[in-house]
Amino acid sequence: MTIDVLMPFYGRFDHFRDAVTSVLAQTDPDWRLVIVDDRYPDPAPGEWASAIDDPRVEYRRNAENLGVGGNFRECVRLIENDRALLMGSDDRMHPGYVARVRALVAAEPTARIVQPGVEVIDADGAVHHPLADRVKGLLRLGGHGIRTASGERLATSLLRGNWAYFPSVLWRAEDLRRFGFRPGFEVVQDLALMMDIVFDGGSMLLDDEVVFSYRRHATSVSAVTGPDGAKFAEERRLFDEVALRADARGWPRASRAARRHLTSRLNALTELPAALRAGDPAGRRALLEHAFR
16 A cells, blocks of 8 residues: 655745655655645755656646645645655654554554644754644543544534644545545634534544654644634634534534634633734734624
């Protein structure tokens, strides 16, 4: 089973180089890497990637800038194998990532979402534990070792706080093509996709063995769109939609979690100081509306 690694790129060259190098260093060689450059202005990263002498690596540059969601959809179009991930161009695979997720799929082949163990690193690559990730750790479904979850239990847990790490998740290509990434969701597209799969009867496999480093830093999309309230407007639209779906399915706990979205409200409050420092009254109003509506 070849693992397709799709890497949408638009960002720092040093982070990008680390991400690509981590794929090249996999102990299991059965992978395919496709880099999709969304017309990053600096040509140096693309020149470096184009020069990689490995038949498993393909570098592509979009004809026009597609934006975050558009580039994700382009990545999905390029998938060739049955399992794939959309890896951040600022994250790192550990050398055993591909071997581990292949073993997990072999252990539970019906699992449609595979969430391996993840650590968080900062802009310089050092392991750290910011508040957002400490909260994720508390909200993550309990248990030890390889385990699965599905249905209302999984939906409710993710709606209380999205503790998954999207760039590390291994998906079924069929689900990515069928549900995809909907226009209008640039920051919460991962939660929207997971909800589509869970409501379709899909299960998630979780594992504790850490094989991936997720980079949390000040220039990520979620960080940039936090103080102006944009990501919370997206979250609100998604929560409203999912609450109606949960009602129709007869999942009252999931419906309550979507309507309350307590951790999302608290997260909006943590962004308020940045909005105040920026002198952004519109952002301040948007954050307060989300927190207290």
